Amino acid sequence: MQAKYPKDSRTTLTDLVLPSETNPLNNLFGGELLARMDRAASIAARRHSRRIVVTASVNHVAFNKAIPLGSVVTVEAAVSRAFKSSMEIFIDVWVEDRESGERSKANEAIYTFVAVNETGAPVKVPPIEPETKIEKERYAAALRRKQLSLVLAGKMPPKDATELKALFED
Numbered sequence: 001m002q003a004k005y006p007k008d009s010r011t012t013l014t015d016l017v018l019p020s021e022t023n024p025l026n027n028l029f030g031g032e033l034l035a036r037m038d039r040a041a042s043i044a045a046r047r048h049s050r051r052i053v054v055t056a057s058v059n060h061v062a063f064n065k066a067i068p069l070g071s072v073v074t075v076e077a078a079v080s081r082a083f084k085s086s087m088e089i090f091i092d093v094w095v096e097d098r099e100s101g102e103r104s105k106a107n108e109a110i111y112t113f114v115a116v117n118e119t120g121a122p123v124k125v126p127p128i129e130p131e132t133k134i135e136k137e138r139y140a141a142a143l144r145r146k147q148l149s150l151v152l153a154g155k156m157p158p159k160d161a162t163e164l165k166a167l168f169e170d
């Protein structure tokens, strides 16, 4: 299968924060942001694999910064590493300042999607070749994140998580 690049799957969703999407502090409700990130990640996974894709796990979410009502929010997703049937998707969330137009990073997340056939069975996806420095860093760290996710899900014995264990060794 021909390798692809992270830029081939890059997906950008920009939308406002409306009153029905906020919590009692008038900031974006966490579940709404999770849904926006899931949609962007799903499109990125589909662009990489050109298959049906399903969310297998949400590996990491950091709600570092509250996003106020009326904000313009941009969710950027791209495949950071492809394995056999699974893909790690890295998602960056940006908020745009109304007056200056400057964007600042609000949150980030990492999702795992799996490409499946019409009966829901996993199918192979193309490999990926990172190009930029940040793409290479995300690619390199993706294997230990996959192992951590599988260990936490009870799908991999901790003794087999070699990349993960290496983090704690001298």
Ligand SMILES: CC(C)(COP(=O)(O)OP(=O)(O)OC[C@H]1O[C@@H](n2cnc3c(N)ncnc32)[C@H](O)[C@@H]1OP(=O)(O)O)[C@@H](O)C(=O)NCCC(=O)NCCS
Binding pocket: 054, 055, 056, 057, 083, 084, 085, 086, 087, 112, 114, 116, 120, 121, 122, 146, 149, 150, 153, 155
């Ligand atoms: C995701 C799903 C297809 C995996 O099926 P499975 O029977 O576990 O298949 P496998 O064990 O062969 O795993 C397939 C791939 O997913 C990866 N995977 C499965 N669970 C994972 C997890 N918790 N974290 C990271 N990767 C995971 C496996 O490592 C494997 O990756 P690889 O092929 O790249 O090596 C299946 O669990 C599913 O359909 N889940 C429901 C998905 C869904 O409906 N999502 C929306 C939620 S409402």
